[in-house]
Amino acid sequence: MARKPQVSGNAINGLGEETFRKPRHVYWATNPADIPHGDMQLWFYQKNDHPDLDKGRIARKSEEAIPLAPLADRPEPGSAADWSTRIKAEARALGADAVGIARVDPDWAFDGHEVPWRYIVVLGIAMDYDIMQHAPQIEAGVHVVNQYTRGMKTSKALAGWLRRLGHDAEPEHGPFAGPMTMIPAALAAGLGELGKHGSIINRELGAMFRLAAVLTDLELVPDHPDDFGADRFCSACRLCETACPPGALSPEKQTVRGVEKWYVDFDRCLPYFNETAGCAICLAVCPFSRPGVGDNLVAKLARRTPR
């Protein structure tokens, strides 16, 4: 708390602003000195100094250092439909547990950044439900670090595959924020609906996944947003809201940069998140996350949806 900046994370993020503007980095800047919460972000690493976390971070750095495959001179031809099918199959073969395609919207770029690509292939990287039940203990934090590395590895391998076939591509992965927000892209690509906990609920994986992506100019067929009733379910469910120790989740949607949506109060979440290697209680308690239960909920919601 001593490292909390004067400015609220919610103000940076545009809470209560009625008109659209581009998002700004609140956390996970590649260079912490670039953001007001940089000192808090650094504390995350000082506080969560554990041998298993260190091992995971070293593995992530080694993966990050591997160069992308070279871009072949002659692009392999194919229709947008064929490439979309091939990319999705390759993404799953390389380790993605969910995959969808969206046309890039320039509004997804952080303020001061550009995303000079036409399409984004969004990848869902599953987390283990049983391990995540340990949240907010260190085991859950270690698992999250390792799944981010898996996301990095999968997105780099998929971008490399495209480049070897002559189509330029760039991987995007966490935990550090790149040039764009990935959640709007994942929603557009059909990976799920935004939950009250501020993360996406996927119809198969619930909230038990992390995001990675590949950007490309190769012509593809975009997917559609998936509406299976999770948003409506969240209006009546209070599990994450009551389980969140600092009370960062609101019972009502709020307006953020011109859009009404579920919102996480950064100023309440971040200090607890820092003290607990990334918390994630809200993801662990979400009923959609429980294997088997999520599928039944989706089926029930489908039956209730008016035709």
Ligand code: SF4
């Ligand atoms: S990560 Fe933890 S502190 Fe943050 S919103 Fe979820 S439950 Fe609350």
Ligand code: SF4
């Ligand atoms: S725990 Fe309940 S309210 Fe929270 S995101 Fe999951 S379904 Fe929605």
